Amino acid sequence: MIVGIVGLGYVGLPLAVALCEAGHEVVGVDTDPRRVAAVTAGASYVEDVSSERLIAVGDRLAASSQYAELAAAEVVIISVPTPLTRNREPDLGPLVSAGTALAAVLRRGQLVVLESTTFPGTTRERLTPLLEESGLAAGSDFAVAYSPERVDPGRTDYGLRNTPKVVAGLTPACLERAVEFYALVCDEVVRLSTLEAAELSKLLENVFRSVNIALVNELAVLCDRMGVDVWEVVDAAATKPYGFMRFNPGPGMGGHCLPVDPFYLSWRAREFEIPTAFVELAGEVNQRMPYFCVEKITRALNDRSKPVRGSRILVLGVAYKAGVGDTRESPALKIMHLLAERGAELAYHDEHVPEVAELALSHQPLDTALADCDLAVIVTAHAELDVPAVIEGAPILVDFRGVTRGIEAPNLLRL
Numbered sequence: 001m002i003v004g005i006v007g008l009g010y011v012g013l014p015l016a017v018a019l020c021e022a023g024h025e026v027v028g029v030d031t032d033p034r035r036v037a038a039v040t041a042g043a044s045y046v047e048d049v050s051s052e053r054l055i056a057v058g059d060r061l062a063a064s065s066q067y068a069e070l071a072a073a074e075v076v077i078i079s080v081p082t083p084l085t086r087n088r089e090p091d092l093g094p095l096v097s098a099g100t101a102l103a104a105v106l107r108r109g110q111l112v113v114l115e116s117t118t119f120p121g122t123t124r125e126r127l128t129p130l131l132e133e134s135g136l137a138a139g140s141d142f143a144v145a146y147s148p149e150r151v152d153p154g155r156t157d158y159g160l161r162n163t164p165k166v167v168a169g170l171t172p173a174c175l176e177r178a179v180e181f182y183a184l185v186c187d188e189v190v191r192l193s194t195l196e197a198a199e200l201s202k203l204l205e206n207v208f209r210s211v212n213i214a215l216v217n218e219l220a221v222l223c224d225r226m227g228v229d230v231w232e233v234v235d236a237a238a239t240k241p242y243g244f245m246r247f248n249p250g251p252g253m254g255g256h257c258l259p260v261d262p263f264y265l266s267w268r269a270r271e272f273e274i275p276t277a278f279v280e281l282a283g284e285v286n287q288r289m290p291y292f293c294v295e296k297i298t299r300a301l302n303d304r305s306k307p308v309r310g311s312r313i314l315v316l317g318v319a320y321k322a323g324v325g326d327t328r329e330s331p332a333l334k335i336m337h338l339l340a341e342r343g344a345e346l347a348y349h350d351e352h353v354p355e356v357a358e359l360a361l362s363h364q365p366l367d368t369a370l371a372d373c374d375l376a377v378i379v380t381a382h383a384e385l386d387v388p389a390v391i392e393g394a395p396i397l398v399d400f401r402g403v404t405r406g407i408e409a410p411n412l413l414r415l
């Protein structure tokens, strides 16, 4: 089968490679010429896909900036970004331009599947009318479906094959087409009766995480005030074999999904005059965490009679989570900006992130950076971080990820 993928990012590229590895041909279209060139050269820019894997499927994977290349595809998957505007409202700009460009080359018989995370109603009310500008009728001339992507960057135990795939179609026939397609590469396909239910299921998954992270973060702030070790509390609760699901506190939420998706839901809910107070409160609690982290760093310096201004602070891990190089919405960046505003001299160590252009900083080797700092702070604990070396080398160490739990040292403080 020839599959087209629009948007070769964290979602589109791993999907393209997985489809090629399953024996299909993929034509990927991306508006970023650097990404097209990188895929063509077999140079991966997504951690979950090694360049070796990309090269190995080179004869079945073609990348282009031309939508016309999608003409040969039987199925076209759209995985473009769904970000927020400056006013924190859904920005369907990339999706609208992808839909418009696709309509110009759409042909009879194709199946178009949207995989981007979005509010309920997007596929039916926004994407389908754009595709119908082609003059073809959705549901009869071409099929439309929605199937949320569940990729978890950095995770190796669950991939396309063994993660159940939720699918819904514009019509029962569209659903059957989509189920037939995904069954080629997924062990379990979960059928939903409406596009809106499928769109909402993805938002529920992400809002569920956001709310639970907010709950433990609120508890962490309380524990800090009470002098109780929040990690011990969470570890203890997690020994219950039923009725409790573990979430860890941390410096805040990052990435392209959790800080963004709840706004898609609350924006749509406003139209129905239902306030999503729970969802918004979770966002607020999580957004406050970087401020709390800066306060904790300030207190740690103060205890050594040091002000933030002029102190050399080393940030360990600036990606939004362990194992990836993605810094989008990373709480580390927020913490760094707040510290810089207060006059701190910043450095960072993160082998996954060569540079942070907005702060004119680049990754520093651990040993020299430790030797040069007044305080080090673990914001994102990549697996490779040498925690004993950090405890040994930092004059003061603040750990916001709990990787030092169980260890007591005079220079060590934890969330």
Ligand SMILES: NC(=O)c1ccc[n+]([C@@H]2O[C@H](COP(=O)([O-])OP(=O)(O)OC[C@H]3O[C@@H](n4cnc5c(N)ncnc54)[C@H](O)[C@@H]3O)[C@@H](O)[C@H]2O)c1
Binding pocket: 006, 007, 008, 009, 010, 011, 012, 029, 030, 031, 032, 035, 079, 080, 081, 082, 094, 095, 097, 098, 115, 116, 117, 118, 149, 150, 151, 152, 153, 256, 257
């Ligand atoms: N990253 C994740 O972990 C994850 C997980 C599940 C779902 N999602 C959702 O999947 C979607 C894509 O996310 P991502 O992380 O892959 O984004 P990304 O920014 O990594 O990749 C999107 C790609 O689309 C390209 N693009 C933008 N506009 C385009 C257009 N008009 N035509 C063609 N290409 C275009 C961009 O250049 C980019 O390469 C989002 O809706 C996101 O919420 C992401």
